[in-house]
Amino acid sequence: MEMALVNRVRSFNRLVTERVGALNDHFLGGTRPLGEARLLWEIGAEGAEIRQLRGRLALDSAYVSRLLRSLEGQGLVVVEASAHDGRVRRARLTDAGRAERAGLDSRSDEFAWSLLEPLTERQRGSLTTAMAEVERLLMASMITIEVADPTSADAEWCFARYFAELNRRFEFGFDPGQSISAHAHELTMPSGLLLIARLRQEPLGCGALKFHGKAPAELKRMWVDPSTRGLGVGRRLLGALEHQAREAGATVVRLETNRALTEAIALYRDCAYREIGAFNNEPYAHHWFEKQL
């Protein structure tokens, strides 16, 4: 059994299942009810807080409680209070539970393999390649872009990663204090706004605007998580920002950028941004762009 291929299929299945349908009914279920099997799986080797389980499986609190009671009765799970917060409880697998979970795991492997097995070597390669492509693009289509509060934890996280990356990539590092400001109040309506791109609630990109009435809007804090690049998130963020700028009454968007950010520069050019002379004294900038909306 070629595990690399098997894992590709399973990874694909996970996504397809998430988007398209329910789980492998009888298959993963085996002897155990599907609900219990899913919960057992989701608890994982490390254990998990019950509220997380509820969230991930989108199940009612009462229902999860009952399922846990049943699994507990079968000696597969123990539930104990969390150390940090006495209200929160954690579920943890017993040895028997871990064994049960390993069984689910290997049945998943077998199922994945059963899809590949009848094919030729070449076909298996094509199938898994195509599956990876489908997965990649469905993932991209799950990414949402929404206006966010620049003081929120997600925003802080994006900014921190953004600054860290600039500091890494700029010739002489990056200190936000030296750069033109984009404080929280400047990125909150009506002064401006912040967009955050998310996949399953997790932030992975951002972009902001500072409005100046009818004068050109300024584009700031454009960032996409490196692990997510190539999925068109930057392009979508840019489009969404332009839309917002138009809504706010601006007819021009301007931005400045550093020569180290080659892929960003390519994106701006590709999206019809035109290089212009310096319109501010940003010390980290080498290029200034604008676009007529």
Added chain:
Amino acid sequence: MEMALVNRVRSFNRLVTERVGALNDHFLGGTRPLGEARLLWEIGAEGAEIRQLRGRLALDSAYVSRLLRSLEGQGLVVVEASAHDGRVRRARLTDAGRAERAGLDSRSDEFAWSLLEPLTERQRGSLTTAMAEVERLLMASMITIEVADPTSADAEWCFARYFAELNRRFEFGFDPGQSISAHAHELTMPSGLLLIARLRQEPLGCGALKFHGKAPAELKRMWVDPSTRGLGVGRRLLGALEHQAREAGATVVRLETNRALTEAIALYRDCAYREIGAFNNEPYAHHWFEKQL
């Protein structure tokens, strides 16, 4: 909404759902229980016999009956006796049922579109292309090959299509009576055997062997439905036949073929068959091959 793309995604979903998981639970279900929704969908605009529904959805007779009673109670379906056979009953949608089904239909469209909508034109193309590839190969992996009775309806069907194709493609047509025999008893153990390839029980290819003890086994009736070509079914049939020949004690497989069957000849060569002199007087043959097992 681009229907061509939407339809590709839906077609893909159908397959993935069939192989990987259950249906789009709440989605397709809407307000109606999933079982009822599936049945409603399966009845289709034309109506369907109840036993067909049972077969297609793999549901218990009692269960289907109850679901139909419920749909009937809601005025969505009427059940009436079949014209041909008084035992068989047909389910047919009422106007309300048709409307309900149209609702399911458009929700499926919307769902499919919701996957594509966030993507760029180019990404949509890539996604649907990859989906088509996945579908094609999963289909291929669902094809089974099994020993079959050469007098069965499926075998007759394959032979009929095979002869028709030869008759169409050979320069001077084809008459089985003129050709070397491969009667049912010759293709039944221990004299020989017939393999049939099937997708969802439907036959779409065959291949047979005539054994002659330790002397070379003869390969006959090699055929794959034109709509299924390019999926490697021929290659798999050939491999399975060679396996069977080995099992039966043969060390060599021989076959003859007509020059019009170019793709078959290419397959034989590719599978290490070596062209040899005529070893029989088959009037329709131009090439004779053999392979050491």
Added chain:
DNA sequence: GCAATTCTCTGATTTTAGTCAGAGAATAAA
């Protein structure tokens, strides 16, 4: 320190999904 909130749990109940045994009508096989 008190009120509001969060988190989990229990009890009561419902809906959905499915099974099993067998009855009754129609048809096919002998």
Added chain:
DNA sequence: TTTATTCTCTGACTAAAATCAGAGAATTGC
């Protein structure tokens, strides 16, 4: 014609998958 078979249906039942209301502990906010 008799007998066996096919097809659908009803009754009786079970298991799984929820949902709702609220209780009781712990924590947070003020």
